[in-house]
Amino acid sequence: MSDEISERLSKYLGAKFGGVVDVTGLARIPGGASRETYRFRARYKRDGKEIERGLILRRDPEASLINTERTTEYRAYQAFHKLGLPVPEPIALELSGDALDRPFFIMEEIENCTIGSIVSPDPYGPHRERVGRQFFEALGKIARADPDAVGLSDFDGARENSWAHEVQRWEREIDEDEREPQPIARAAIRWLKRNPPPPPQKLSVVHGDYRTGNFLIDADGNIRALLDWEMAHLGDPLEDLGWALDPLWSHGDIEHASGTVPRAEAIAIWEKASGLKVDPKAFRWWEIFASLKGAAIWISAAREYSDMRNADPINAFSGWYCLAFHNKILADRLSALVDA
């Protein structure tokens, strides 16, 4: 299987780079349920010089041939790599199934790095503050970027009432994928619709899944790669901040954002980098939205697994552990609002 993919990759890259490309060491690595992720080494000549580099292949799974998300992710990598954020260099995007049966893209491999597991109590150890400062500063820079200037102004999202666009998006997911009634998620949707947030201070590119577990750090605690841009869209930049600060990513300590710096410090770093202010009332809305969005994603994951469309254990884990977690967070937060 690996040999066959290596051979076909070699042929594809040879045509792309114009020469012989030797592909070795192809191995599947963890990369979420939405894409098959492989690392490999490519050796080729360019301008008479021998080059060897590690690359990552992200291929659509058999159950999905949705090209739009693949293109979205690739274009986001291109835009923010150019902007100088720690984002891997995208190398090639292939939307047809000609080369490897399904669409895929290739990007550089950021080597000798680790990812903080969401179930680890202290994934960053002595580097937690350093990681937190970089993490929220980079998020502020994404919020600050002008979607027109970075060439992503045609991304999905509403220029007016982006909150409503997002609520509808995730309500639709729940409508399509719930296997049993979800009273907490439904109550959250009603609350979000009845209590809309103020208009965004600016329209931004929203990463869509900016959290612990979606970035790579090296041994010195430097963030080397911000990953998983497949849910990127246009919207209120508070959406990403709410998601990044969600308790599910807090490693058991909600006072420390994503297992790093204290929440207030994270928000201050983000404000400085983005040039925006966090209105507590608006942010409260986006925090509740974040947990609702999480619930919707986990409901979909559970459905994928239960229907055997994608039996990756991450889908069962998400549909069980993560959904139960977000239902509790939503119930606690919404009942507190009713009590108040």
Place this chain on the structure above:
Amino acid sequence: MKPSATQILGLSAGKLLGEILPQLPTQFAQGATSLVAFLLMFSAQESERGAEIRVNENAAMRKLFAELAPLVSDAALKKKLEAAAKSVASSLQISDLDAANYELRCVLIALQIHIEDMQGEKARAAEKRIWQVLKDAAAARIVTIG
């Protein structure tokens, strides 16, 4: 006494994480194995308390419906609440308890929407009462790792 399902699942998870995972040669195999081990841990918890969680959750909803039915002005909803309050699951098997839970949750959503639209102190107290049931249910269904 033979080992319980809870014990078998829990020990199997520990075996996977402690002994088998470190022997696996690739990061992908290690990642997938740790996830399977977590699923075994959750299954161990479910095996021990799954029926109790559902019985308690269903009982709490039935009690809530009996309490709040007199507040409801919509005749059709009131009738549903009264019927649901008296309903019983056909057995203690998880699938039957889930089927009952499905029906009760549908009624709960309809009740909550109705109460949210009502004015007055009694309605707000009822809303809090509904949230208490939801909070308790959500807390009971949390699964833990380790």
